[in-house]
Amino acid sequence: MAAEGWFWRWGWGWRYPGKPGLPGPGPGPTTPLFLLLFLGRVAADITDGNSEHLKREHSLIKPYQGVGSSSMPLWDFQGSTILTSQYVRLTPDERSKEGSIWNHQPCFLKDWEMHVHFRVHGAGKKNLHGDGIALWYTRDRLVPGPVFGSKDNFHGLAIFLDTYPNDESTERVFPYISVMVNNGSLSYDHSKDGRWTELAGCTADFRNRDHDTFLAVRYSRGRLTVMTDLEDKNEWKNCIDITGVRLPTGYYFGASAGTGDLSDNHDIISLKLFQLMVEHTPDEENIDWTKIEPSVSLLKSPKGGEVKAGWELEFLQNLKPGLFP
Numbered sequence: 356m357a358a359e360g361w362f363w364r365w366g367w368g369w370r371y372p373g374k375p376g377l378p379g380p381g382p383g384p385t386t387p388l389f390l391l392l393f394l395g396r397v398a399a400d401i402t403d404g405n406s407e408h409l410k411r412e413h414s415l416i417k418p419y420q421g422v423g424s425s426s427m428p429l430w431d432f433q434g435s436t437i438l439t440s441q442y443v444r445l446t447p448d449e450r451s452k453e454g455s456i457w458n459h460q461p462c463f464l465k466d467w468e469m470h471v472h473f474r475v476h477g478a479g480k481k482n483l484h485g486d487g488i489a490l491w492y493t494r495d496r497l498v499p500g501p502v503f504g505s506k507d508n509f510h511g512l513a514i515f516l517d518t519y520p521n522d523e524s525t526e527r528v529f530p531y532i533s534v535m536v537n538n539g540s541l542s543y544d545h546s547k548d549g550r551w552t553e554l555a556g557c558t559a560d561f562r563n564r565d566h567d568t569f570l571a572v573r574y575s576r577g578r579l580t581v582m583t584d585l586e587d588k589n590e591w592k593n594c595i596d597i598t599g600v601r602l603p604t605g606y607y608f609g610a611s612a613g614t615g616d617l618s619d620n621h622d623i624i625s626l627k628l629f630q631l632m633v634e635h636t637p638d639e640e641n642i643d644w645t646k647i648e649p650s651v652s653l654l655k656s657p658k659g660g661e662v663k664a665g666w667e668l669e670f671l672q673n674l675k676p677g678l679f680p
């Protein structure tokens with residue numbers, strides 16, 4: 356477990372991109388043993404926040420040039436979405452609104468990290484606000500629908516920032532962040548907050564904060580990680596970390612939001628996409644990544660029929676005797 360903790364401190368300890376002057380990632384205060392063991396792999400894995408790894412064509416950054424313009428659009432938007440100089444508002448704090456913003460170009464990066472600067476705020480008191488934001492990496496774009504303002508039975512990845520517990524029997528504390536991978540066959544059950552289709556999730560207190568709130572999504576070598584920075588400390592906190600996720604290249608990034616009887620302002624301030632410098636084996640390089648079907652390999656535990664995420668098993672397998680000198 357120490358290795359795991361160190362890995363994240365090293366790779367994610369600082370939310371440095373976009374905040375000039377912050378120290379870059381450095382080895383955390385843990386044992387040099389792990390440093391030696393993991394340095395090579397980790398060093399290849401992290402984004403260093405360099406502007407050269409920022410992909411402008413997949414990023415949404417102030418001033419929002421090339422958004423919705425007809426000549427050279429980088430992003431398209433629909434529904435209730437409005438642009439100001441300071442933010443992109445997907446929905447206002449009004450009932451029954453839905454809006455989205457979508458990258459114009461498909462993304463062909465195999466390994467990437469998206470940093471999302473967002474705000475969810477409104478006049479509603481506790482549990483009288485909704486519904487939330489969805490972040491997308493999907494085959495289809497700009498199609499309105501019931502899933503946080505976007506279409507259901509989607510192909511690809513969704514990250515839901517759900518502010519309202521529709522399922523009254525839930526023990527979960529909201530706001531709640533969850534991820535879902537879909538090949539078009541699954542439907543998001545809004546009345547259950549997507550419980551049956553969710554792969555992993557965490558509680559995250561991101562609503563009505565008086566400072567900036569951030570989320571990061573990393574996808575690399577089948578590993579999907581979601582981190583949050585909600586406490587104004589410039590530190591990433593782990594929310595979701597699963598492996599066995601297969602996503603094709605050539606899908607679109609997007610963000611959408613919806614309100615119903617309850618509402619909120621759902622704002623995106625920036626979306627920054629970083630290319631991760633990761634090597635792949637020739638075998639991996641040789642397959643056509645655009646043909647990959649979105650899927651997740653969840654492993655049934657032999658005991659209770661309980662579903663075990665791939666990473667748990669992988670972690671156990673990695674604890675072979677002799678690995679640590």
Ligand SMILES: *[C@@H]1O[C@H](CO)[C@@H](O)[C@H](O)[C@H]1NC(C)=O
Nearest residue numbers: 537538539540541648649650
């Ligand atoms: C799509 O996903 C469902 C459920 O996860 C699975 O049963 C089905 O085989 C998948 N279809 C394809 C074409 O991969």
Ligand SMILES: [Ca+2]
Nearest residue numbers: 517519521548
């Ligand atoms: Ca909900």
